[in-house]
Each structure stands twice: as structure tokens, then as C-alpha cells.
Amino acid sequence: MGGGGGSRSSSLGDTRHLEDRAKEILQQGDVARKNVFISFAYEDLNEVNLLRGQAKNENTDIEFNDLSVKDPFDSQRSEYIKQKIRERINQSSTTVVYLSKDTAQSKWVKWEVEKSNELGKRVIATHSGDNPPTPLPDFIKNNKIKVVPWSGLAAELKKK
Secondary structure (H helix, E strand, C coil), X not given: CCCCCCHHHHHHHHHHHHXXXXXXXXXXXXXXXXXXXXXXXXXXXXXXXXXXXXXXXXXXXXXXXXXXXXXXXXXXXXXXXXXXXXXXXXXXCEEEEECCCCHHHCHHHHHHHHHHHHCCCEEEEEECCCCCCCXXXXXXXXXXXXXXXXXXXXXXXXXX
């Protein structure tokens, strides 16, 4: 009894087909979607949530990736947090820095920009409204990071 007789080659073929299809989908995903790490001061969480909402819009090919950190930069957990953030930045093609009046004081944002540069990632800064907050943080100016309004971010991300 048993039914295992002739199905072995059939299931092997099905497995190969599924593997091939999964590889195809993954390859398309790399081309079609941009995985973006978003860096921001924790005080800007509500505004950044609006930005994240854009990624859920089916007409966009941007996927935002972040680790919201409440812990102080020099906390006991900072090395673990840095390790996790480093992994996320490494998986992303671009780091987007959300600029506000609080950005310049954020040691986390400064570190994330430095780490992104160290890992060879593209870094773009964005802001709500027509004009960026002034003055721009030194780590934005010194690294000559392009600053674009929120409304132009998707177009800028599509550029190489």
C-alpha cells in the first residue's frame, strides 16, 4: 500500500520548479524594490511614520527599514543596538536621513550617517516642507550629503 512509488521524480521536479521560481522572485525583488534604511531623531517618530506609510503604497517601490532607538547613545545596550543597526544598514542600498530641528543633537543619527558612509552606502537627507531646517547638522554638511524635500525623495531614490 503506500503510494510512494512513482511520485519521487514528480516531487523532485516540483521542488526544482519552486526553487527556480523563488530565485526569480528574489532577483526581481532586488531590481524592483529599494531597501532603504531611515535614520532619524527619536523625537521625529510621528513624522517618520508618515514617511513609512509611503512604502505601503502599492505604487512605490521603496521599502523603509529602521530600528527606532529610545536608548541613549552611551547606554549599556548601545553595542548590541549598533550591531543590529549596522546589519540593517548593510542590507540597504541607501540611507535616508530625516532632517528636523532635533537631528543635529542626535548622536544615533550622526553614527548612522558615519556607518553608512563607512559601508559605502548612498546617503540622502530629506525634510518636510519647502526648506530644510537650519542650520544643517555638521555631519550632513561635512559629508556633502544631498538634501531633498520629502516630496522629491522617491524620484531621488530612483536615481543611481
